[in-house]
């Protein structure tokens with residue numbers, strides 16, 4: 001049986017980390033694509049030399065030619081410009097929209113059966129545009145944000161409660177950005193919801209509110225520290241979890257930016273919600289009951305995503 005093929009569009013910080021993770025987990029052979037000549041080839045060669053040390057069998061190839069992604073089973077898109085200090089995700093819109101157009105066309109022509117995971121920011125707008133430009137079915141094009149945002153939330157919560165990250169489950173809904181909605185009632189330690197943990201004296205509402213705020217600006221906190229780019233280890237590992245659920249038909253329940261058709265009162269937009277990811281792509285959208293506060297926050301987030309789409313349509317008339 002031929003090995004699975006994973007194409008990574010963008011061979012920058014996240015792309016390189018994705019390639020390393022995909023190869024070391026033996027998810028399949030890896031093709032790294034970038035517009036810059038030499039970088040994908042160099043990274044692929046360097047990473048293939050990890051194989052003998054780590055003991056993985058995966059072929060890695062760097063390329064500047066979309067023909068090399070032909071037949072890819074999974075495509076993870078990080079192509080574009082990363083956020084610099086002082087730049088909001090939304091500032092990236094104009095530049096990265098053009099990139100999505102070329103990537104979408106490359107995917108359409110070479111790998112229309114792939115499961116596509118978009119990471120490029122501003123996420124909710126870029127994944128929508130990528131779907132439009134590629135013409136792939138909506139259930140095969142998703143955005144990675146929720147796994148990362150909930151990982152950030154979980155890691156802060158585990159630190160607060162002094163427990164293993166393995167026992168923390170957290171949910172984050174909405175757009176990837178300052179309006180994201182960490183849902184406290186559905187976040188637990190070993191099944192005990194946070195509001196109960198507050199009653200038990202494990203933390204206070206004020207401290208949890210501060211953690212929610214830190215989660216919302218979690219990406220910016222890292223940008224401010226790195227100064228020359230944005231987070232890449234956790235974004236890469238989050239996308240790999242989604243790719244693995246698809247390739248192994250694990251049917252994991254993961255938060256992802258997906259195309260909504262009325263769920264949560266949202267129609268024809270990509271917004272982060274819990275979904276089941278299996279061999280069919282997005283197999284189910286999980287519609288959980290939200291508190292009035294979470295509903296109102298989600299609405300703010302949805303409005304922010306809508307504004308981005310209006311801006312996209314104004315920039316590229318073919319999206320209107």
Ligand code: APR
Nearest residue numbers: 010011012013014034035078079080082083099119120121
């Ligand atoms: N086609 C393919 N690759 C491209 C294109 C394009 N049209 N335009 C730019 N690239 C490549 C760049 O050459 C670079 O190698 O995309 C890569 C982006 O890598 P980095 O700048 O290192 O950015 P990274 O940290 O990987 O983040 C990528 O993910 O989290 C988001 O905000 C982040 O949008 C950014 C993306």
